[in-house]
Amino acid sequence: MRLKNLPSEFQEALPVLKKIKNAGFEAYFVGGSVRDALLNRPIHDVDIASSSYPEETKRIFERTIDVGIEHGTVLVLEDNHEYEVTTFRTEDIYVDYRRPSHVTFVRSLEEDLKRRDFTINALALDEAGNVIDLFAGLADLENQILRAVGTPSERFNEDALRIMRGFRFQAALGFDLDTDTFQAMKLCAPLLEKISVERTFIEFDKLLTASYWRKGLKSLLASGATDYLPDMRSSQLQLETMFDIKVDFQFTSSEQAWATLLMALQVNNVKKFLKHWKTSNEFQKRVEQIVTIYTIRQRHFLDKEECYRFELDLMIQAEEIRQAQGLAVDFEKIHSTYDSLTIHDKHEIVVNGGLLIKEFGFKPGPALGQLLTEIETAIVNGVLDNRLEAILAFVEERR
Known part of the structure; x- marks a missing residue:
């Protein structure tokens, strides 16, 4: 097969391929960018695989950075673009179900492609647009099948994160999992406990926010893999309630997706749960607030x-969850109530503790803090104007 019109991302990178070839080596576009080009999907990172060893690659180009040279990867800086050029390689035994114990550089494209995860990711593209397909990846693209390269159990034993990547690709592309591949994912699922939580979170998060998240999540649940994810053992029945929301619903943010998941799990301590997933404090806060808003709206x-307490976008996201569940919603009222607020942050108040200390001789402490809270609440509820004279009179009445 030949791509007649190379996408612009590949055209911009052609000088890199040609320089490598002119130096006497092979070079191809590989991986997800080739897959996405064939599916007419947006292309993100363009990766290049070459028969040139790292030191040989560095001699070809004037500007390079060693970003993973021990694994054969050199970052090439060319025409205001950055491209990762990785040497064809084979890998020895994986000692931790994630990284190979040793990498061997080779001159064979086939040896390089056979170590990849799925057939649709084991495609290569030359400078003329010819697709090199050594593992029937084109047929699997045509038939919308996710199939592991070679023996599935070997691929997942090498790198157990590929199990989550498989479910994530299914959620992104809407493809079906090959039966043997799925059975191997199911068999190897316990190995997910060996993978860092941070990496697992990234894949699960991409699954939940993908176009076909239902499909990916259904396969994940059917595999029993959730039993090996943080705080999710025996959670299949609870998570199945996520499928009760409208079929065409698409999560608008990671926070919204995880809030929905946590509510399905009936998690009481949101921050504790998300800490086990090694998420940021800000992410924990936003997810917790969506859950809190949703709970308030139930009453x-x-x-x-x-x-006033919550950000507008979080209130909208909670309302979207209600809408997806078929519950009554009122987006207009949320906007109008929020817009009617005379302040949206306490820093907008025209007085502060320092001014009150100066004007009235208050001492710093809990009493002053309580007074400032009363001022803030009165302004928010519209019973006090956010004007200096009005606030000073308000304080004078309470002395």
Whole structure:
């Protein structure tokens, strides 16, 4: 097969391929960029594989950076672009189910491609647009099948993260999993406990926010792999409630997706759960707030104080979850209540503790903090104007 019109991302990188070839080596575009080009999907990173060894690659180009030279990767800086050029390689036994104990550089493209995860990612593209397909990846693209290269269990024993990547690719592409590949994923699922939580989170997060997240999640649950993810043992039945939301619903953010997942799991301590997933404090805070907003909305509509407490986009995201569940929603009222607030942050108040100390001789401490809170609440509820004279009079009445 030949791509008649190379996408612009490849055209921009052609000088790199040609320089390597002119130096007497082979060079190809490989991996996800080739797959996405064939599927007419947006191309992100363009990766290049070459028969040139790292030191040989560095001699070809004036500007390079060693980004993973022990694994054969050199970053080439060319025409204001950066390209990772990786030497064809084979890999020895994986000692930790994630990284090979040793990498051997080779001159064979076939040896390089046979170590990759799925057939649709084991395609190469030359400078003329010819697709090199040694493992029937084109047929699997045509038939929308995710199939491991070679013996599936070997691929997942080499790198157990490939199990989560498989479910993530399914969620992104909507493909079906090859039966043997799925059975191997199911068999090797316990190895996920060997993988760093941070890497697992990235794949799970991409799954949840992908176009076909339902498909990926269903396969994940069917495999039993959730039993080997942090705090998710025996959670299949709870997670299946996520499929009760509208079929065409697409999560608009990672925070919204994880909030929905945590509510399905009926998690009481959101921050504790997400800490086990090694997420950032900011992410934990935003997910927790979406869950809190959703819980409030189960009881009543958000009043002014509650609209003031939360960011507008988080309130909208919680309302979107309700909408996806077929519950009553009122986006217009959320916007109007939020817009009616005279302040959206306490720093907008025209007085502060220092001014009150100066004007009234207050001492720093809890009493002053309580007074500032009363001022803030009164302004938010519209019973006090955010003007200096009005606030000073308000304080004078409470002395």
